[in-house]
Amino acid sequence: MVFEGLAEKLQNTFKKLKSKGKLTEKDVSDAMREVKLALLEADVNFKVVKDFVQKVKERAIGAEVLESLTPGQQIIKIVNEELTELMGQTQSKLTFASKPPTVIMLVGLQGAGKTTTCGKLAGLLKKQGKRPLLIAGDIYRPAAIKQLQVVGGQVEVPVFTMGDKVSPVDIAKAGLEHGVNHGNDVIIIDTAGRLHINEELMEELQNVKSTIKPHEILLVVDSMTGQDAVNVAEEFNGKLGIDGVILTKLDGDTRGGAALSVRSVTHKPIKFVGLGEKLEDLEPFYPDRMASRILG
Numbered sequence: 298m299v300f301e302g303l304a305e306k307l308q309n310t311f312k313k314l315k316s317k318g319k320l321t322e323k324d325v326s327d328a329m330r331e332v333k334l335a336l337l338e339a340d341v342n343f344k345v346v347k348d349f350v351q352k353v354k355e356r357a358i359g360a361e362v363l364e365s366l367t368p369g370q371q372i373i374k375i376v377n378e379e380l381t382e383l384m385g386q387t388q389s390k391l392t393f394a395s396k397p398p399t400v401i402m403l404v405g406l407q408g409a410g411k412t413t414t415c416g417k418l419a420g421l422l423k424k425q426g427k428r429p430l431l432i433a434g435d436i437y438r439p440a441a442i443k444q445l446q447v448v449g450g451q452v453e454v455p456v457f458t459m460g461d462k463v464s465p466v467d468i469a470k471a472g473l474e475h476g477v478n479h480g481n482d483v484i485i486i487d488t489a490g491r492l493h494i495n496e497e498l499m500e501e502l503q504n505v506k507s508t509i510k511p512h513e514i515l516l517v518v519d520s521m522t523g524q525d526a527v528n529v530a531e532e533f534n535g536k537l538g539i540d541g542v543i544l545t546k547l548d549g550d551t552r553g554g555a556a557l558s559v560r561s562v563t564h565k566p567i568k569f570v571g572l573g574e575k576l577e578d579l580e581p582f583y584p585d586r587m588a589s590r591i592l593g
C-alpha cells in the first residue's frame with residue numbers, strides 16, 4: 298500500500314523522539330535529517346523535501362514546542378499539518394457548471410489508466426445521481442474505444458463513439474451535442490493518449506479544449522512512475538492548463554512520491570485517486586487522511 302516505507306521510517310523516527318521526553322535543538326535537527334532521507338527515498342521531489350523540512354524545523358525549534366510538556370507529540374502534530382498542507386489541505390471537489398452539462402476532459406499518456414478512470418468517474422457520478430455520457434475520443438490506442446464501451450456498459454453509462462477515422466475534435470463536438478440532446482448533465486471525454494508528450498498531442502488536446510470548453514481538465518497520471526508523473530503533470534499544466542490530477546495505481550505504489558509532490562510542483566490539486574483495477578476503485582483524495590496514514 299502507498300507510503301508503506303515512508304510510514305515505517307517516520308514512525309520510527311518519531312517513536313525515538315517521543316521516548317526522549319525533553320528535546321534539544323540537536324534532537325530536532327537529527328530527526329529532521331531522518332525525515333528528509335525518508336522523503337527522498339519515497340521519491341518525493343528534492344525541492345519539495347527541502348522546503349518541507351525547513352518549514353517543519355522552523356516551527357519545531359521554537360521555545361513553544363521545545364519547552365512544552367510533550368515536545369515529541371507537538372512535532373508530530375506539526376509534521377501532520379505540513380504534510381496535509383503539502384497535499385493540498387482540503388479535499389478539492391469537481392467544479393460543476395451552473396448550467397448543465399458539465400464537461401470534463403480526461404487527458405494523459407497511454408497506460409496511465411485514462412480509459413479505466415473515465416469509467417470509474419462516470420460510475421461515481423452516476424451513483425451521486427448524475428446522468429453522465431462518455432465520449433470515446435482516444436482514436437490512437439487500438440482497442441481504447443471498445444474498452445470504453447465495455448467499462449461504460451459495466452457502470453451503465455452510455456458511450457458516444459464515431460470510430461477511429463474521425464478527428465478527435467469532430468468526435469468531441471458531435472458527442473457534446475449528442476449529450477445536450479439526450480439530457481446528459483455530465484459529459485466525460487476520453488482523449489487521445491500517446492506514449493510520450495509531443496507537440497502533436499498537445500495541439501490536438503488544445504483543439505479539443507477550445508472546441509468543447511471543458512469545466513474541468515483532469516490529468517490522469519500513474520502514481521507508480523513517481524517523479525515522472527510529476528514531470529508529466531508539469532508539462533501538461535504548462536502546455537494545456539489542467540484543473541486537477543487523478544493519481545492512479547496508488548494501490549501498487551509503496552513509495553508515494555508523486556502523491557506528495559504533484560500539488561506542490563504544479564499548484565494543481567489531486568482530486569481523485571485510483572486504488573485498483575475494479576471500477577469502484579476510485580476515491581476523492583483527502584490530504585488529511587493521507588497524512589494520518591503516513592504518521593500512523
Ligand code: GDP
Pocket residue numbers: 405406407408409410411412413414438441490545546547548549570571572573574578
Ligand atoms: P489508458 O491507456 O491511459 O487509457 O490506460 P487504461 O485505462 O487502459 O489502464 C491501463 C492499465 O492500468 C489497465 O490494466 C488498468 O486496469 C490499470 N489501472 C488503471 N487504474 C488503476 C488503478 O488505480 N490501480 C491499478 N492497480 N490498476 C489500474
